[in-house]
Amino acid sequence: MNLAYRDVRHNLFRFVLTCLGLSLLMAVVLAMIGIYNGLVADALNIVKxxxxxxxxxxxxxxxxxxxxxxxxxxxxxxxxxxxxxxxxxxxxxxxxxxxxxxxxxxxxxxxxxxxxxxxxxxxxxxxxxxxxxxxxxxxxxxxxxxxxxxxxxxxxxxxxxxxxxxxxxxxxxxxxxxxxxxxxxxxxxxxxxxxxxxxxxxxxxxxxxxxxxxxxxxxxxxxxxxxxxxxxxxxxxxxxxxxxxxxxxxxxxVDRAKRQIGLFLGILLTVSAVVIALIIYTMTMEKLKQIATLKLIGAPDRTIVGLIVQQSVALGAVGWSFGLVLILLVKDYFPRRVVLEPINAAALAGIILVVCIAASGLGVRAALKVDPATAIGG
Structure with missing residues (x-):
């Protein structure tokens, strides 16, 4: 039985709403990558x-x-x-x-x-x-x-x-x-x-x-x-x-514009990491009594860690997918050319995976510290 899947099904609406908000953030990150690439491509295109x-x-x-x-x-x-x-x-x-x-x-x-x-x-x-x-x-x-x-x-x-x-x-x-x-x-x-x-x-x-x-x-x-x-x-x-x-x-x-967009991109990725960490931490704190019950019946720590990490990765994957689809649909309406290469999307996917695993650390820490007696202590 996959606990992460069952927990998502139990709170499906909240999970989807969270993923939607995260996907908008991912779309902005992808848009900045595309604008950065477009800036370089336009500059080189006119000379080529x-x-x-x-x-x-x-x-x-x-x-x-x-x-x-x-x-x-x-x-x-x-x-x-x-x-x-x-x-x-x-x-x-x-x-x-x-x-x-x-x-x-x-x-x-x-x-x-x-x-x-x-x-x-x-x-x-x-x-x-x-x-x-x-x-x-x-x-x-x-x-x-x-x-x-x-x-x-x-x-x-x-x-x-x-x-x-x-x-x-x-x-x-x-x-x-x-x-x-x-x-x-x-x-x-x-x-x-x-x-x-x-x-x-x-x-x-x-x-x-x-x-x-x-x-x-x-x-x-x-x-x-x-x-x-x-x-x-x-x-x-x-x-x-x-x-x-x-x-x-x-x-x-275009050096200064490149550096400015690169800095903004770094800030967006940092904000994404913080948002994912807060979401996972909040979801974990809401399940502390259920996690205590799992501990009380003998569930190993790796099961509890897997529950949190899998939900974190699922949030990142769904947010990245929706964000990619969204930016591909609207990129032609930007006033500047947006150039997205497959390597860009793949690189962002790898970054988001690392961010999600790292961001789940707060939730894992809180879950591992919970006392099993909390399950029967009201």
Whole structure:
């Protein structure tokens, strides 16, 4: 006869209600793990999207994601002529807020040259950019659909294609436009500012033919470090390998956010342990007379310990299961991407198992100290 099972059946409603509350806590823990993974995935995704081997940026900077970088657009031609370089493309990055159907969308605008590296690799719906102006490919999380028209700056852009899971480290969905359109968007003046410039005889607007970075794809037998060293010989340029760029993102751009989420996750796990310990202790204290009766009729200590530990593990297992199902159902509605891997769920299950066994210690201690005479002493 399994005493833990019979005790749960006797107090089924309370057990289920307790498991429901615990599952909500587990769902929050899993959500924080998913947000943490999503933060890292988004940060790396934007730098992995061009599938570049080398990033050429302004000297003294760490690339377009960590700080501002501006180099002449003709740098692409110089990089493309280097030994070991298979192809090169220019890129710009900027964050804009654009009105759309009564709302304001915050978008991460990537300007690239069609036909050169840097554009969207896989179009999930629609097509890639074919015209030189006013076409846009957007991430589906932006809410834009193929055929929509959105105004960026002072020009309307037509959405011709959609991509998936292309966001920056801040969670802003990315959109792709041509490099020329992106440069105009960066330097175009508002009407009032334009009139001031005209009054100063500086023209309608001044186009700066600069880009944030030039990316290069190398030949299969080329050494990225050797090519990067060649670029660094030009005093106005710096070069980063793909690995260097990813390290900068993780150690600089998203490091503080990662540590903050990690700290919050640790606090949640600690709270979970305390909650489980209190629940098991309370359930044990309510059964002290029944436990004393078991001792009085000769039940060994291992039976009593098994009753408490099994209930504790059952609470954790049911709470973890319900929490996992809940977060899988709602994760797509989060404003940021939530990435849950099987290894994450398995790791949390192992942690919860250890926590439940450790948390049952209070209940076990109270049960083993109870006097069998309590059973007949009223």
């Amino acid at each position: 999207a061009p599938k570049a081997d080398l990033w050429v940026v302004e000297a003294g900077t760490q690339g377009p994601f960590a700080e501002a970088s501006s180099i002449p657009s003709e740098t692409r031609n110089a990089i493309a002529r280097l030994h070991g370089v298979a192809a090169a493309g220019s890129l710009t990055y900027q964050t804009v807020e654009a009105p759309f159907r009564g709302d304001t969308l915050r978008l991460y605008v990537i300007g690239y040259e069609p036909g050169y590296p840097g554009g969207p690799e896989v179009i999930s719906e629609g097509r890639s950019i074919e015209k030189s102006h006013f076409e846009i490919v957007a991430d589906d999380k932006s809410g834009l659909k193929v055929g929509d028209v959105i105004r960026l700056g002072r020009n309307p852009f037509t959405v011709v294609g959609l991509v998936k899971d292309t966001m920056n480290s801040g969670g802003d969905p990315a959109v792709f436009i041509t490099l020329r359109d992106a440069q105009v968007l960066q330097t175009q003046l508002a009407p009032a500012a334009q009139r001031v410039q005209v009054a100063r005889d500086q023209g309608v607007f001044k186009t700066q033919d600069n880009v944030a970075a030039v990316i290069a794809k190398l030949e299969p037998d080329a050494d990225p470090q050797a090519v990067a060293q060649t670029v660094r010989q030009w005093k106005h340029l710096s070069a980063l390998t793909q690995g260097d760029q990813e390290s900068i993102l993780l150690l600089s751009v």
